[in-house]
Amino acid sequence: MKSAVETLNPTRVRLTVEVPFEELKDSLDAAYKKINQQVTVKGFRQGKIPARVIDQRFGRGAVLEEAVNDALPKFYTEAVNEGELNVLGQPDVDITELKDGELLAFTAEVDIRPALEIPDYSGIEVEVDAVEVSDEDVTKSVEQLRERFATTSPVERAAQDGDVLTLNLEAKVDGEVLEDGVAEGVTYTVGSGELLDGIDEAVTGVEAGGSATFTSELKGGSAEGKEAEVKVEVTEVKSRELPELDDDFAQLASEFDTFEDLQADSRKRLEQMKKYDQATQAQEKVLDELLKLVEVPMPEKLLADEIETRKHNLVNHQLGQMGLDLAKYLEIQGKSEEEFDAETKEQAEKGIKTQFILDELVNKEKLNVSQEELTEHLMRRAQSSGMSPDQFAQAVVEGGQVPMLVGEVARGKALAVVVEAATVKDSNGEVIELDDEDETAETVEASEATEAEGAEAEGTEEKPEA
Numbered sequence: 001m002k003s004a005v006e007t008l009n010p011t012r013v014r015l016t017v018e019v020p021f022e023e024l025k026d027s028l029d030a031a032y033k034k035i036n037q038q039v040t041v042k043g044f045r046q047g048k049i050p051a052r053v054i055d056q057r058f059g060r061g062a063v064l065e066e067a068v069n070d071a072l073p074k075f076y077t078e079a080v081n082e083g084e085l086n087v088l089g090q091p092d093v094d095i096t097e098l099k100d101g102e103l104l105a106f107t108a109e110v111d112i113r114p115a116l117e118i119p120d121y122s123g124i125e126v127e128v129d130a131v132e133v134s135d136e137d138v139t140k141s142v143e144q145l146r147e148r149f150a151t152t153s154p155v156e157r158a159a160q161d162g163d164v165l166t167l168n169l170e171a172k173v174d175g176e177v178l179e180d181g182v183a184e185g186v187t188y189t190v191g192s193g194e195l196l197d198g199i200d201e202a203v204t205g206v207e208a209g210g211s212a213t214f215t216s217e218l219k220g221g222s223a224e225g226k227e228a229e230v231k232v233e234v235t236e237v238k239s240r241e242l243p244e245l246d247d248d249f250a251q252l253a254s255e256f257d258t259f260e261d262l263q264a265d266s267r268k269r270l271e272q273m274k275k276y277d278q279a280t281q282a283q284e285k286v287l288d289e290l291l292k293l294v295e296v297p298m299p300e301k302l303l304a305d306e307i308e309t310r311k312h313n314l315v316n317h318q319l320g321q322m323g324l325d326l327a328k329y330l331e332i333q334g335k336s337e338e339e340f341d342a343e344t345k346e347q348a349e350k351g352i353k354t355q356f357i358l359d360e361l362v363n364k365e366k367l368n369v370s371q372e373e374l375t376e377h378l379m380r381r382a383q384s385s386g387m388s389p390d391q392f393a394q395a396v397v398e399g400g401q402v403p404m405l406v407g408e409v410a411r412g413k414a415l416a417v418v419v420e421a422a423t424v425k426d427s428n429g430e431v432i433e434l435d436d437e438d439e440t441a442e443t444v445e446a447s448e449a450t451e452a453e454g455a456e457a458e459g460t461e462e463k464p465e466a
Contacts, residue, residue: 001019005083041057092110124286133271156237159207167232169184169230171230178222199232209235296352298352303349358415
């Protein structure tokens, strides 16, 4: 077999391949055998039809087509390996010559991973928010915990802000009660704003057994978006009582004996959360600066496929589960289709660039992934997916996704190297030391999940067909 590589642009090449006909022998034998199992000819047992009879009855062309389609992936892969190409996605194949008994020639155009030059990144500087926990932050955190331990008790008075009500609702549009517009026994906290616009004003001042009517735009159901006349009956009014902020509350809501210890723990937890947020912010900003340093040619077909994958996942998975279509989603977001397309393209480009650059860094820094690192990453991914580690691992193996996970961990380690070399200061001018590589790896994983979720397909070799 002879092959040659022609560079069309920094991200695309054309392979020209010539195969002597004798190298098709195995594929021709396989083609005759396959056709033998699929057809019947009077006077011959199935599977025992001579090749000359198949040629006469079904045409030599059918056999050649079957043989070529069987052989193409092998010869294409050999040409790719011979040219030492890092191909992306499926090639566009064209059979240029097929002479029976003499020669098979074809061309294959395919995207390739561009060659990148990674410049010195040690000069990257970024600024992040300082870790500051105020007394107000602690108070808010404790109040949220206090809310979880609130108790309710029935009262014989008119409903007021903060009360917990039991309601019956009936919605009418154009004077007709909607089939899905009736609900009974609904629990609602006055002032929460969780049901319909106008309901807080309607129920405030109403006692148990009383009712009120108001108009509101329906937020869901068969008449979503329409103005409805809503009748609300209050069947029970309960007051919410919050526990006193004292040592008894600390013992009830935590493992601490004193309220002072509970407050100190709340402050410590808030500091840890803000430090993690600070690390995440640093990693994201360092990555953005790294992307500015490297010129990355963009494979057009890969980009188009990535954009389409992102749209498909959004429409058919995320929005589908929410009962929305793209038009409704854009209306809620206040975006035009053109703005959505531009944002999707920008995100796709960033995701692909991120993967290319970090993969290049993995090679440059000679980073390896240990079994322990892969297992830890698998555990994190399983937890975020809501699956058990065993279930997730099985799905990964069956789907052939182990190399993808290895790549994610390696890219996380590559970003950790860049973050370690960068200068990170907080808003007070203090230099921040980030030494938790696990958090760095986890952050880049989350980043890739949203910015490069389709780019993994670029590493697969598709089977070309004539």
